Amino acid sequence: MTNLQRPVRITDVAALAGVSPGTVSKALNNTGSLKESTRQRIKAAAEQLGFVPDPDARWLAARRSYTVGLLSVDAAGRFSIPVMLGAENALAAGEMSALMATTRYDPVREAYHLKTFRARRVDGIIVTGRTTDPRPPIRTDIPVVYAFAPSTDTSDASVVPDDADGMAKIIDHLLDRGRRRIAHIGGRPHKHASEVRADTAVSVLKERGLTLAAPPLFGEWSEEWGRRAVDQLLAGLGARTTGPDRRTDQDDLGVDAITCGSDQIARGVTDRLRELGIGVPERIAVTGFDNWEVMALASRPPLTTIDLLLEDLGRRAAELLLDAIGGRPHHGIELTPMELVPRAST
Amino acid sequence: MTNLQRPVRITDVAALAGVSPGTVSKALNNTGSLKESTRQRIKAAAEQLGFVPDPDARWLAARRSYTVGLLSVDAAGRFSIPVMLGAENALAAGEMSALMATTRYDPVREAYHLKTFRARRVDGIIVTGRTTDPRPPIRTDIPVVYAFAPSTDTSDASVVPDDADGMAKIIDHLLDRGRRRIAHIGGRPHKHASEVRADTAVSVLKERGLTLAAPPLFGEWSEEWGRRAVDQLLAGLGARTTGPDRRTDQDDLGVDAITCGSDQIARGVTDRLRELGIGVPERIAVTGFDNWEVMALASRPPLTTIDLLLEDLGRRAAELLLDAIGGRPHHGIELTPMELVPRAST
Numbered sequence: 274m275t276n277l278q279r280p281v282r283i284t285d286v287a288a289l290a291g292v293s294p295g296t297v298s299k300a301l302n303n304t305g306s307l308k309e310s311t312r313q314r315i316k317a318a319a320e321q322l323g324f325v326p327d328p329d330a331r332w333l334a335a336r337r338s339y340t341v342g343l344l345s346v347d348a349a350g351r352f353s354i355p356v357m358l359g360a361e362n363a364l365a366a367g368e369m370s371a372l373m374a375t376t377r378y379d380p381v382r383e384a385y386h387l388k389t390f391r392a393r394r395v396d397g398i399i400v401t402g403r404t405t406d407p408r409p410p411i412r413t414d415i416p417v418v419y420a421f422a423p424s425t426d427t428s429d430a431s432v433v434p435d436d437a438d439g440m441a442k443i444i445d446h447l448l449d450r451g452r453r454r455i456a457h458i459g460g461r462p463h464k465h466a467s468e469v470r471a472d473t474a475v476s477v478l479k480e481r482g483l484t485l486a487a488p489p490l491f492g493e494w495s496e497e498w499g500r501r502a503v504d505q506l507l508a509g510l511g512a513r514t515t516g517p518d519r520r521t522d523q524d525d526l527g528v529d530a531i532t533c534g535s536d537q538i539a540r541g542v543t544d545r546l547r548e549l550g551i552g553v554p555e556r557i558a559v560t561g562f563d564n565w566e567v568m569a570l571a572s573r574p575p576l577t578t579i580d581l582l583l584e585d586l587g588r589r590a591a592e593l594l595l596d597a598i599g600g601r602p603h604h605g606i607e608l609t610p611m612e613l614v615p616r617a618s619t
Numbered sequence: 620m621t622n623l624q625r626p627v628r629i630t631d632v633a634a635l636a637g638v639s640p641g642t643v644s645k646a647l648n649n650t651g652s653l654k655e656s657t658r659q660r661i662k663a664a665a666e667q668l669g670f671v672p673d674p675d676a677r678w679l680a681a682r683r684s685y686t687v688g689l690l691s692v693d694a695a696g697r698f699s700i701p702v703m704l705g706a707e708n709a710l711a712a713g714e715m716s717a718l719m720a721t722t723r724y725d726p727v728r729e730a731y732h733l734k735t736f737r738a739r740r741v742d743g744i745i746v747t748g749r750t751t752d753p754r755p756p757i758r759t760d761i762p763v764v765y766a767f768a769p770s771t772d773t774s775d776a777s778v779v780p781d782d783a784d785g786m787a788k789i790i791d792h793l794l795d796r797g798r799r800r801i802a803h804i805g806g807r808p809h810k811h812a813s814e815v816r817a818d819t820a821v822s823v824l825k826e827r828g829l830t831l832a833a834p835p836l837f838g839e840w841s842e843e844w845g846r847r848a849v850d851q852l853l854a855g856l857g858a859r860t861t862g863p864d865r866r867t868d869q870d871d872l873g874v875d876a877i878t879c880g881s882d883q884i885a886r887g888v889t890d891r892l893r894e895l896g897i898g899v900p901e902r903i904a905v906t907g908f909d910n911w912e913v914m915a916l917a918s919r920p921p922l923t924t925i926d927l928l929l930e931d932l933g934r935r936a937a938e939l940l941l942d943a944i945g946g947r948p949h950h951g952i953e954l955t956p957m958e959l960v961p962r963a964s965t
Contacts, residue, residue, distance in 0.1 A: 301731060343719065354700060361719055370735060373689065373707055373719035385647060389716060496917045537913075567883075567913070571842045 281322045283368070290318040298368055341594060342372045342390035344383070344411075346422075347403040351565065352583060356401045356420050359587025367595055369396070387413060397594045399587075400424075405433055405465045416597035420590035421583070423606050430603040432590045436466055439579035439611035440473035443532055443560050446577065450619055452530035452558055454486040456510075458502040458542060460534035462491035470534050470562065486510070486528045499533065499541020503549070506531070529557060530619070536561035536568035536578055543572050543618060558619040564612075574617035581611055627668045629714070636664040644714055687940060688718045688736035690729070690757075692768075693749040697911065698929060702747045702766050705933025713941055715742070733759060743940040745933075746770075751779055751811045762943035766936035767929070769952050776949040778936045782812055785925035785957035786819035789878055789906050792923065796965055798876035798904055800832040802856075804848040804888060806880035808837035816880050816908065832856070832874045838884075845879060845887020849895070852877070875903060876965070882907035882914035882924055889918050889964060904965040910958075920963035927957055 287294045292315060300307055300315035307315075318324075341364050345353045361371040372395060374386035390398060391413070398415055402408055402422020410424040411417055417424075423431030447455055457474045460467045471489040478484060487509055492498035510527035533539035539561035543553050553559050553574060561569055561578035569576040586609045593603045633640045638661060646653055646661035653661075664670075687710050691699045707717040718741060720732035736744060737759070744761055748754055748768020756770040757763055763770075769777030793801055803820045806813045817835040824830060833855055838844035856873035879885035885907035889899050899905050899920060907915055907924035915922040932955045939949045 340718075357719070358721060361721060365720070365732070365735075370739060371719045373703070373717045374711070375704060375707060386711070389711075393716060537917075571883075 281324045283324070285322055286315065286319045286324050289322060290315045298366060337396050337598070338394040339368060340370050340372055340393060340395045341591075342374060342386070342393075342395040342398040343401070344374050344376065344386055344390075344398055345401045346376050346378055346383075346408075347401075352421055352581075353401040353403060355583035356587040356590070357399075359584030359589075360399050360401075360420065360591045361587075362584070363588040363591035364595075367591070369595075387411065390415070396598045399590050399594055401587075405436070407465075416594060416602060418590045418594040418597065418603075420587060427606070428604050430593050430597065431606045432586055432593065433606055433608055434581045434583070434586055435608035435610055436469040437473040438608070439562065439581070439613075440470045440532070441477045442611065442613040443562070443577075443579060444474055444477040446613055446615065446619065447530045447532070447558060447560065448481060450530075450554075450558060453483060454528050455483075455530045455532060456486045456506055456528045457489040457532045458499060458506065458534065458538055459489050459491045460494040460498075460538060467491060467534055470532075474532055491534075494535050494537055496537050496541035496544065499538035500545040501541075502538070503531075503542050503545040507549075526551070526556065530559070531557055532560045532562075534562055536563045536565045536572070536576055539576050539578070539618070540568050540572040543574065543576070547573060554617070554619050560619060564614050569614070569616065572618065577616045577619040578614050579611045580614050582609065585609060627670045629670070631668055632661065632665045632670045635668060636661045644712060683742050683944070684740040685714060686716050686718055686739060686741045687937070688720060688732070688739075688741040688744040689747070690732055690736075690744055691719075691721050691747045692724055692729075692754075693721070693747075698767055698927075699747040699749060701929035702933040702936070703745075705930030705935075706745050706747075706766065706937040707933075708930070709934040709937035710941075713937070715941075729757075733757065737761070742944045745936050745940055747933075751782070753811075762940060762948065764936045764940040764943065764949075766933060773952070774950050776939050776943065777952045778932055778939060779952055779954055780927045780929070780932055781954035781956055782815040783819040784954070785908065785927070786816045786878070787823050788957065788959040789908075789923075789925060790820055790823040792959055792961065792965065793876045793878070793904060793906070794827060796876075796900075796904060798965075799829060800874050801829075801876045801878060802832045802852055802874045803835040803878045804845060804852065804880065804884055805835050805837045806840040806844075806884060813837060813880055816878075820878055837880075840881050840883055842883050842887035842890070845884035846891040847887075848884070849877075849888050849891040853895075872897070872902065876905070877903055878906045878908075880908055882909045882911045882918070882922055885922050885924070885964070886914050886918040889920070889922070893919065900963070900965050906965060910960050915960070915962065918964065923962045923965040924960050925957045926960050928955065931955060 283294045283297050287297045297315050300312045301319060343357050343360060345357055347353050364371050376383040398417045399420055401420045405422060407425040408422045410426040410429050419429060419431040423433050457471055459471045475485060487506060490502050490505060492502060512526045531542055533542055539559050542559050546553050546557060551557055561576040564578045564580035569578050589609055629640045629643050633643045643661050646658045647665060689703050689706060691703060693699050710717050722729040744763045745766055747766045751768060753771040754768045756772040756775050765775060765777040769779050803817050805817045821831055833852055836848050836851060838848060858872040877888055879888055885905050888905050892899050892903060897903055907922040910924045910926035915924050935955055
């Protein structure tokens with residue numbers, strides 16, 4: 274049907290299938306919401322033409338390597354991995370390959386990887402971090418997008434999860450459930466995520482004419498802190514917590530919900546409340562944050578929590594980077610929404 | 620001192636610093652055990668010559684891309700990530716870059732990534748898996764090493780953690796601690812890791828003239844299964860487990876140690892034993908498997924467990940691949956050792 278003397282291009286596949294090159298890319302990567310018949314037609318066209326994305330040929334034409342560097346300070350991290358995965362997926366859908374490089378908090382290693390990225394002529398770089406605390410920018414003329422940990426330079430493009438959005442969804446959910454005396458057990462003090470989550474609990478309640486049942490507590494991102502914080506909170510509220518369930522049932526605990534800064538903390542909170550014979554959610558509803566499933570599902574009861582949608586965040590970072598590579602750079606911090614995941618703890 | 624008209628090569632840096640090119644690579648990557656003064660001298664030499672690894676130049680010379688494809692079916696996986704990180708680190712030390720590609724169990728996606736790897740002329744491919752169950756080989760003439768999940772084709776090179784080594788270390792440790800009545804709570808039945816771990820417990824005890832205190836139990840890789848299995852085990856042994864600690868202290872439980880197929884299971888076991896008032900490790904020692912720190916450290920008490928040393932496994936896979944790229948392919952399954960991590964649960 275078609276007999277080409279030059280390498281087959283994505284535009285040839287698009288022409289044969291009667292769709293746009295972007296649709297071809299989606300079909301071949303099994304992304305996007307295409308009709309199955311369209312997807313099959315495009316795959317048949319690619320197969321028929323023997324289409325193989327050829328980055329070298331494209332690079333010669335476009336002076337682009339169709340490669341993006343993914344630089345992670347902490348690839349073992351629970352947060353950076355889904356961000357990198359989301360970015361890798363979005364890049365693959367755009368026929369870009371991802372070079373993976375981890376720095377392990379070592380500036381020398383970071384400098385080495387940046388040199389390598391340059392030597393390999395990457396079209397752009399995505400930098401992920403371990404926390405949402407801002408990090409110093411990378412000095413380079415290659416387009417860069419910061420994902421999860423924003424750049425301290427506000428003229429850079431950064432994509433950061435919207436902790437305030439997540440906590441507002443938690444508070445709205447608890448108020449919907451009829452809870453009015455809400456306490457907050459936060460993570461490590463002075464961390465960006467800790468502060469935004471606690472501050473948002475206060476401000477959303479204030480909009481409804483309410484206040485926290487007790488001043489927010491801060492400690493660690495750990496189960497052990499969650500367990501200790503329960504005792505601290507209840508002591509501060511003057512609740513008697515010794516004795517079996519029957520007895521505490523008659524006490525006024527002064528609190529009917531506890532929002533936690535993380536799923537780990539919330540799991541410690543539910544464990545301690547169970548030990549004290551205080552029913553969750555009957556007497557106190559408990560919420561986590563992160564939707565770290567191994568914690569949230571193993572908790573008794575399973576935790577209502579907030580999913581940070583980190584793969585979506587990674588995908589968004591890739592989109593901003595592709596824009597920048599295409600000559601349309603973004604600036605400033607873009608916040609990505611979170612999702613409430615209701616479970617038995619509320 | 621040196622004025623080169625051609626691109627600076629690693630051999631130029633080596634000559635100026637008076638070391639081998641391999642030592643230059645180690646120094647610039649901060650790997651290996653070099654004297655700090657040597658490292659500094661090499662870095663100064665690289666800086667002075669303006670050395671930047673140039674993969675394109677090298678590729679033209681050597682017909683190599685100095686790029687390796689890391690193909691993961693499950694990059695979000697707790698097991699595949701450390702393997703990929705170990706491989707990436709070893710490759711960076713060898714001045715190879717890692718192209719990251721995740722297939723998410725989708726054969727079409729796998730085929731797409733393999734096409735891309737070919738188009739980018741990767742020198743080799745490392746394939747990681749989600750479990751240690753064997754997987755079908757990849758059909759390609761590019762060198763491939765399978766890491767964690769071996770190839771079903773025994774002429775392929777695979778690197779797999781030595782579960783038998785790990786469980787033997789656990790049993791030896793418990794026998795050293797004077798435990799003689801050991802029971803085993805395994806993970807999902809018919810999985811390779813499950814079977815090897817249980818079979819090894821039996822065979823190592825047999826070598827010492829001992830048997831398991833009860834037939835091994837199999838269920839799920841979950842805390843919930845660990846909690847349930849405790850009741851099943853103790854009921855099977857005829858132990859009375861109701862009542863506070865004082866009473867069970869006088870019962871003969873018929874078991875003084877429980878080896879578990881994973882840290883998650885072991886955590887469920889310690890939780891249930893605590894609820895039953897049975898002291899860990901005083902009355903029953905408990906061991907995990909995996910050294911998944913969030914589980915092993917949050918357990919009360921923290922778990923004695925086995926570290927799979929997955930980064931070392933990834934590094935070893937990279938070494939085998941570099942050998943194959945250099946014309947010295949390996950064949951068959953290589954088992955990598957594990958490490959006992961003793962903590963308070965024994």
